[in-house]
Amino acid sequence: MTEIHDLVVRAERAYVDGRFQAVAVAVTAGTIVSIASIDAPFDAATEVTLPDSQVLIPGIVDTHVHVNEPGRTDWEGFASATRAAAAGGVTTILDMPLNSIPPTTTPDALQLKREAAGPQASVDVGFWGGAIPDSLGHLEPLHRAGVFGFKAFLSPSGVDEFPHLSTGQLHAALQELAGFDGLLIVHAEDPGVLAEHENSGGVGYEAFVASRPEDAEKTAIDHVIDGLRATGARAHILHLSAAGALPAIRAAKAEGLRLTVETCPHYLSFAAEGIPDAATQYKCCPPIRDEHNRELLWAALVAGDIDLIASDHSPSTKELKFAHGGDFALAWGGISGLQVSLPAVWTAAKTQGIGLDSVIEWMAVATSRLAGLSTKGSLSVGAAADLVAFAPGEKFTVVAQELQHKNKLSAFDGRDLFGVVHTTWLAGAPVFSRDAAFEAGPPSGTLLTRT
Incomplete structure (x- = not known):
């Protein structure tokens, strides 16, 4: 019986094993369970294919x-x-x-x-x-x-x-x-x-x-x-x-x-x-x-x-x-x-x-x-499915008033920057998206302790 993953993200450029490569990343129960070729025949409840302008990073x-x-x-x-x-x-x-x-x-x-x-x-x-x-x-x-x-x-x-x-x-x-x-x-x-x-x-x-x-x-x-x-x-x-x-x-x-x-x-x-x-x-x-x-x-x-x-x-x-x-x-x-x-x-x-x-x-x-967070910071099998769809060539101007910080001030206010975050997944679930239809669910972060 074919396994149905919770999420599959396909990207022409994903940062895996120290280099960017074309892969499909399969996620089950908040963890990356497989990384394969971009056209791997994964089945998933949710499948996302990133446009060429975006890269997948941890x-x-x-x-x-x-x-x-x-x-x-x-x-x-x-x-x-x-x-x-x-x-x-x-x-x-x-x-x-x-x-x-x-x-x-x-x-x-x-x-x-x-x-x-x-x-x-x-x-x-x-x-x-x-x-x-x-x-x-x-x-x-x-x-x-x-x-x-x-x-x-x-x-x-x-x-x-x-x-x-x-x-x-x-x-x-x-x-x-x-x-x-x-x-x-x-x-x-x-x-x-x-x-x-x-x-x-x-x-x-x-x-x-x-x-x-x-x-x-x-x-x-x-x-x-x-x-x-x-x-x-x-x-x-x-x-x-x-x-x-x-x-x-x-x-x-x-x-x-x-x-x-x-x-x-x-x-x-x-x-x-x-x-x-x-x-x-x-x-x-x-x-x-x-x-x-x-x-x-x-x-x-x-x-x-x-x-x-x-x-x-x-x-x-x-x-x-x-x-x-x-x-x-x-x-x-x-x-x-x-x-x-x-x-x-x-x-x-x-x-x-x-x-x-x-x-x-x-x-x-x-x-x-x-x-000492061994399951963080990488796209690898067994790692937490904390993923970011990032557009490195896209430019924006920082507007402090639009930041999520409680106090709307920053030294970066008015500065033109490259690199736009389009989607952030935490343990395989979206916690931020620039999609106008996206609605964040209740807070889902985990409290970590030193291991």
């Missing part, structure tokens, strides 16, 4: 998203964030532990996060825990509860309920995590260097960059590397913006230290020279640096010195973002980019002569590897 896995719920849900929330993810071809997000109240630093706080996310998640959601001074010595229970690792700041986070670690506390956290092979993910800026470069701020972006120089990142990353060398632990550097830290990163990796590194779409898309006065929608920490620095980040991605790209979607209200007359020192920092992260990176990659295959590796394959 769902993007974004390991750096601030959802801010519970507590600061006026900034974002699981309903709006996961709808934005689905519209951007992102089928899995990992939520950061801070900016919510309480922060995810205890098993009880994690449970509150799960209760908030469960009924609202349109894509799959996992959670990072937090390493703050009060939680040191008590990290393993949160690890056992299923967080994917522990976020730490080495300089003030901006919210009182998530204080930063001193250098000694950083090393203590790494020693503790080494005992159960937990992962520390680090906002690496050194507070001493920041204090030395504090200035009066203002509406000029140059003064803001001067207040957070490359040396702040370089010094903090050196402290992380020293801790890895002493403990044998694992660490991941978040949102690298300073290319000046790359020599130390390369040396640490060559030494065999267990260090990975990410950068973000905004560091790869923008340059300090192009940021107008008072345009605080571009404020983030560490800051967007100059064009030469951006070119060095791209070269480091190609060389493998930087491992992956994640959005660092960090939204706030318009009042916080545009307060104080455009003074960069006083406006809230963070880029809203979750929904446009894939086309933003693809557009910037095209200008570098870099193929879509590399973008997928950095934004789906490597991010899944960081999180």
